[in-house]
Amino acid sequence: MADFDAKLTGLTAEILRDAVQVYDTSEMEQWLAGYDPVLTAWRGDMTGGFPGLTGGFTALTGGFPTIGPDTVGTAVSLKKVFRLPGRLPGVRLPAAAELPALARSATLMSQLEALASWLGHRGRQVTETDQLSDADAAAAARRIGVHTEYLPYLWEYALSARWLELEDEPDGSRTWAVLGRTAYRWADRDDAGALYVWSVVFASVLARVLEVAASLDPAAARKLNFQGQGVVVAMMLFLAKGAELPRKEVSDLIKDGAIGERPRRRARRAWDGWVRAHGDPALWLLRELATLRAVTVRDSGDGMVALTPLALWALRRQLRQEAIEIPVLPATVARMQAVHLVALADAVGEAEFDAAAASWVAARGQDQASRELLAFAAFSGSQSRLAAVNLVRKFGIGAHLAWRDAMQRPELRGYARIALTMMAADLPESSLPLVLDPDPDDLAWVATDLLALACGDEMPNRRQVAAQFAEAVPPGEESWIFGLMSHSSHPDVARLLTVLGRHHPDRRLARDARRAARAATRNRTAARAERIPARSGGR
Numbered sequence: 001m002a003d004f005d006a007k008l009t010g011l012t013a014e015i016l017r018d019a020v021q022v023y024d025t026s027e028m029e030q031w032l033a034g035y036d037p038v039l040t041a042w043r044g045d046m047t048g049g050f051p052g053l054t055g056g057f058t059a060l061t062g063g064f065p066t067i068g069p070d071t072v073g074t075a076v077s078l079k080k081v082f083r084l085p086g087r088l089p090g091v092r093l094p095a096a097a098e099l100p101a102l103a104r105s106a107t108l109m110s111q112l113e114a115l116a117s118w119l120g121h122r123g124r125q126v127t128e129t130d131q132l133s134d135a136d137a138a139a140a141a142r143r144i145g146v147h148t149e150y151l152p153y154l155w156e157y158a159l160s161a162r163w164l165e166l167e168d169e170p171d172g173s174r175t176w177a178v179l180g181r182t183a184y185r186w187a188d189r190d191d192a193g194a195l196y197v198w199s200v201v202f203a204s205v206l207a208r209v210l211e212v213a214a215s216l217d218p219a220a221a222r223k224l225n226f227q228g229q230g231v232v233v234a235m236m237l238f239l240a241k242g243a244e245l246p247r248k249e250v251s252d253l254i255k256d257g258a259i260g261e262r263p264r265r266r267a268r269r270a271w272d273g274w275v276r277a278h279g280d281p282a283l284w285l286l287r288e289l290a291t292l293r294a295v296t297v298r299d300s301g302d303g304m305v306a307l308t309p310l311a312l313w314a315l316r317r318q319l320r321q322e323a324i325e326i327p328v329l330p331a332t333v334a335r336m337q338a339v340h341l342v343a344l345a346d347a348v349g350e351a352e353f354d355a356a357a358a359s360w361v362a363a364r365g366q367d368q369a370s371r372e373l374l375a376f377a378a379f380s381g382s383q384s385r386l387a388a389v390n391l392v393r394k395f396g397i398g399a400h401l402a403w404r405d406a407m408q409r410p411e412l413r414g415y416a417r418i419a420l421t422m423m424a425a426d427l428p429e430s431s432l433p434l435v436l437d438p439d440p441d442d443l444a445w446v447a448t449d450l451l452a453l454a455c456g457d458e459m460p461n462r463r464q465v466a467a468q469f470a471e472a473v474p475p476g477e478e479s480w481i482f483g484l485m486s487h488s489s490h491p492d493v494a495r496l497l498t499v500l501g502r503h504h505p506d507r508r509l510a511r512d513a514r515r516a517a518r519a520a521t522r523n524r525t526a527a528r529a530e531r532i533p534a535r536s537g538g539r
Contacts, residue, residue, distance in 0.1 A: 079322040082235055088319065089346035090327035091243070091312045100191040102310050103198035106293040109186070111144050111154055112163055112201065116183045118143040119164065123178035130166055130175065131155070153288070156212050160204035161197075199314035202294055206230035209288045210254070210281055220277060223270035229257045230285055237295070237307045238315045242349045247303035251282040333359045338376040342387045357391065366398030374402055378409045382449040382492065389415050397426050414446040448485055448493050466505050478509055482516035487523055494520040 078084065093099075103109065118140050126132060132140060132155070141148045158164040158180075165180040182200055185193040210229055214221035233250055237243055258281070259267040274281070286305060289295040294311040298304045307315070316326045329340050329347060333356050336344070341360050345353050361369040370392045377388035389412075392399050403419045406412040485493050494517050501514030 077322060078231075078235065078319060079324055082239075084319070084322075084324055086323065087325040088239070090329040090340075090343040091316055091347060092329045092331050092344075093309050093313055093316075094331050097191075099310060099313055100194045102293060102308070103194050106198070106291065106310075108154075108157075108205070108288070108292040109198065109201065111146060112158060112183070113186070114144040115140060115154060115158060116163065116179055116187075119177060119179060121179065123167070123176040126166065126175050126177050128175075130159075130177075132177075152216065153209060153212050156208045157201060157204045160208050161200045163201070195313070198292075198310060199317065202292060202311065202314050205288050205292055205294070206234050209285055213278065213281065213284060217274075217278065220270070220274050223267050224258045224274060226254075226258055226281065229254045229281070230289075232257055233282075233285065234294075234307070234311065234315060237305065238312070242306070242347070242352065243312060244304045244306035247282070247286070247297060247305050250286065250305050251280055254282045254285070334363070336360055338372040338388065339384075342373070342376065342380075342384055342391070345387055361395075366395045367401055370395055370399035370402035371405070374406045374409075374412060378406075378411045385411065385449055393419060397423050411445060418446075448496060479512055482512050483519075486516040486519040 124132065124136055131137075132151075137151050138148055141151050144151075144154070146154065155164075159166070161182050162180040163183045163186075164177045166175055167178055168175050182197045186197045207228070207230060210226035214224065214226045233253055236253060237245055237250075255271060259271050263271070278284075286295060286297055289311075290297060293308055296306050296308060298306075316328075319326060327340075327343055329344055330336050336356070341357060344356055348356075364372070373388045373392050377385040377392075380388065392402065400420065400423060403416045406416040407420075409416075482497065485497060497513050497517035497520055501510050501517055504510040504513060
């Protein structure tokens with residue numbers, strides 16, 4: 001998300017620079033005079049931009065609640081642990097009917113099927129440590145087609161995912177491993193059941209693979225923390241642009257989680273010793289996830305690691321259960337609407353987005369594409385509106401008719417006036433559209449949209465609000481901006497000013513923002529009252 005936010009930051013600075021030329025100082029002073037006394041004191045330009053909106057998500061490196069045979073299905077709040085917002089970028093998924101076949105084709109699921117077949121309906125007796133005897137382990141490994149050394153991993157996945165369950169005899173003398181509920185559900189060949197079971201196994205692999213590795217050499221792992229590192233990797237991949245990261249970044253994530261970002265010398269030695277003896281833990285994690293068809297790893301270049309559609313589906317499903325909105329984007333450009341194209345910019349890399357946008361526009365033509373994007377922008381939030389406006393601005397004069405019509409929309413009129421004025425020199429005189437007289441509300445809408453990027457969250461970081469607000473508003477012009485916004489018809493202006501008033505660390509600015517918020521509420525109430533016809537004296 002940080003890359004996309006940085007692009008919007010650059011766009012805000014560009015719009016503000018253009019606004020200086022279109023809404024020049026002398027002109028604005030004339031039509032602001034008398035509008036609000038505090039606004040007449042304004043002197044200065046509007047060249048301030050926004051800093052990069054890094055946002056970011058805190059990567060947990062110190063453990064994560066595990067998913068075991070007694071806790072499968074327990075809600076682990078990824079939203080709280082990773083400090084996620086209420087909305088995340090969309091994901092591109094194939095048709096739902098394609099996913100079950102992908103799940104069934106995973107090698108790891110075939111191995112679990114073979115384990116269930118070997119176990120049979122009667123099950124097998126296990127040792128006091130809930131493991132197979134050496135003889136049974138060797139027989140199971142032969143039946144499944146894996147090395148005996150690998151069986152502890154498969155066994156742990158099966159127990160964690162309830163593919164197998166442990167049952168004691170009534171007298172407690174013996175314990176048996178028997179088929180569990182997920183194994184039976186998988187055997188039903190129901191598509192919904194297959195996806196559910198795959199997602200449970202996926203969670204088990206993320207939670208257990210490195211822990212099993214550590215348990216096989218406890219002395220070497222004593223000073224390392226492998227708990228939960230698989231979950232961290234999966235979430236960082238999900239949150240990354242295009243749902244992929246270089247393999248080295250994945251390795252660094254696990255290393256930082258295992259020894260800390262500021263490790264002591266003993267922890268570094270323990271890590272180096274582990275890698276010498278067992279190899280990079282990231283490679284083993286990725287190999288297991290690839291066997292499950294949860295990730296792909298490129299052999300060339302940076303060895304980019306990407307989540308597969310199955311993993312994206314499973315993680316989105318989990319996050320949606322925690323009330324996080326994550327739109328699904330069509331897998332093909334032909335099925336995209338304007339809302340999908342705008343959301344795609346936040347979900348994939350620049351090259352992939354540029355190719356998709358070019359194809360989308362070519363299929364419609366610049367005029368129709370502009371109209372669809374601006375129609376979406378008019379009913380969108382600040383971030384989506386800016387992204388859609390940015391796309392249309394790139395069309396140049398090919399969008400001038402759409403911009404002319406957008407002058408009728410208060411949400412877009414400020415952007416339209418800027419765009420039309422900037423392109424006027426490139427248009428034939430006969431096609432110059434009528435540009436309406438400037439209205440303070442035009443620029444107020446633009447200013448409110450731009451400031452919403454800095455402090456649009458209900459609970460923003462106070463330092464971040466201060467830094468971004470200082471970049472967005474020239475020093476000394478805060479009262480003018482607040483006064484302008486207080487008269488805006490923008491539906492979010494009162495809420496935004498309230499957030500500024502609560503969270504800006506400068507007491508004077510916070511007080512002015514609160515006053516402007518109250519004024520915005522009064523102005524909107526008065527405007528609504530003016531639209532209500534007076535009641536006649538009699539009935």
